[in-house]
Amino acid sequence: MPETGQRVTASRVWALRRAIGQRLPLGARRWLVSRYGQAFHQWDRLSDLVGLTVRGWGEKPQVYLPHYRIKLHNIWRTYETHPPLRYTSYPLAALCHWINAVPFPLRKACVIECEHILALAGDITRWEHGLHNLDSINRLVEHERCRFVFTYSAGLRDHSRRYLRSDLWPKFDYLYPCFPSQGEYPRPDPEPFTILSIASRFSDKGIPEALEAFRVLRDRHGARVRMIVVSQMVPADYPLPEGVVVYDTPRMSDSLKTRLFRSAHVLFIPCYSDSAVPIMEACAYGVPTISTHIHHDDEFVRDGVTGYLIEPPVYAYSEYYGTRWPTWGEFLADLEKMRDRGELQTVVDQAVDRLEMMISGGVDLVAMGRAARTLHAERFASEVRNAELLGIYQDALNARHYAVG
The missing domain is CATH 3.40.50 (Rossmann fold)
Incomplete structure (x- = not known):
């Protein structure tokens, strides 16, 4: 595992693409993405036909x-x-x-x-x-x-x-x-207690609140806790608490995913929009989850059984979709205003409370992990x-x- 405070680029191809893209004007980037997408789709259609010929x-x-x-x-x-x-x-x-x-x-x-x-x-x-x-x-x-x-x-x-x-x-x-079922594996050592967050975006996936909650825990517990964030969207100049490693990648390889989940004690995703995939994956690996109580209700996290649900003050797929926020951009802007006014602090406070119970041993993480595997087998298995x-x-x-x- 890399030293805390580091940003790890898990894909050299992704790093190269992003470095080139950041140096191009917006119009040029859009043109390239459009042409790349068209070429990719045509090539994929051709390879699909070839594959059908070979496989039957x-x-x-x-x-x-x-x-x-x-x-x-x-x-x-x-x-x-x-x-x-x-x-x-x-x-x-x-x-x-x-x-x-x-x-x-x-x-x-x-x-x-x-x-x-x-x-x-x-x-x-x-x-x-x-x-x-x-x-x-x-x-x-x-x-x-x-x-x-x-x-x-x-x-x-x-x-x-x-x-x-x-x-x-x-x-x-x-x-x-x-998500495919995963085999049993030895539980990670009690310390350092490892919190894993996975996000394809930054603001609406609650990564600012996740990092702030970890900042509080790190101040209390020091090196006994650490955090792994997998996201290509954490701004380069965003201040990271001590004890955080960021994997800067748009998609994990199977080997990296297995390694990170097997080292994690909990998956933590305080999201305000859809984020079901990492939770399914956590269930398959027997990792408890702390997430927000959004439109899915308890379909992906059974509160107190496979993890915990915390109450957010707002989330995308609600009665305000298309009214209070006519566009996606307006939802993100409103989220930032709420963050600036301290209205999302309740998410941080609830998360710290649940994580403290896990860190202190007040929660049977083995039983929660077993329940998560059961939920996966019943609902999310291939x-x-x-x-x-x-x-x-x-x-x-x-x-x-x-x-x-």
Whole structure:
């Protein structure tokens, strides 16, 4: 493990790309990203066809899933590493499985996976785009060839439903994402107590509050506690408390992920927006989680059983989505104003209280870790997701609406 206070770049390619990007004008960066994305998608479509030729043409039911999409998100990568079946090419498919981006008009029967129903407008971070295209989204879901639409939790489903006509609700539900099960391993030594935070962004993932909570704990316990932050979004000039190591990477390798989770006593993500993937991973490794009580309720963290939920004063997928914050940028700006006014200090205080119980031995971390593994086996294991998904495919081909559970 690197010395505390260090920033570790886990990917040389990422470091090089960022160094080049920081020296280019914004317009040039956008142009390159656009061209890179187009070239990547075309190459991936070609390699997918080559792979299908080598491996065979899929298996029944013959389902097409756009291979180029699955590299864009950790949830979707499991369709490559732990698929429910061998997918086929578009011309041979009897059913399509689209993710967020859906070609319209629909030419074949399909199921649609989305991060939120508004993501079907094209960009989940552009709230205003989704809100301005509700008619198009509802027409898509209503289409006869659209057999079923699913998101990733009951909380996301319930928040999404406010933007969907009630007569379409039977076609829209949720399917928990998955992460592969992990084997047992020796528990880390009691000291130093290691807090792990993982975030794809900075402000809305609560990293400022996580670092402030650790600052309090470090003042109390000294070198008995340490913190590992995995994020490429921590500003270079942001003051880090003593005892923090930052892994500056957009995505962990499997070996790094295993090493960090096996060294951690708790995963700490005081987020104000969606952050389910690291929690699923923590459950698989038997690591308790402290997170915020947001739209997922207790679906990913069972309070007092697999970890703790703390109450945030605000979170994105609430009644204020699209009203108090018409855009994603306005949500982030409001979050910063609340932080400056001290209104997010309650998150820090609650987190310190829960972490103190863990550090002092007032919590049975072994029992919590065991409960987390049980929750993973029941809800987030690859086998569970795949069995449900195959049922969705079969019912879609039979022109039935699939009912989860």
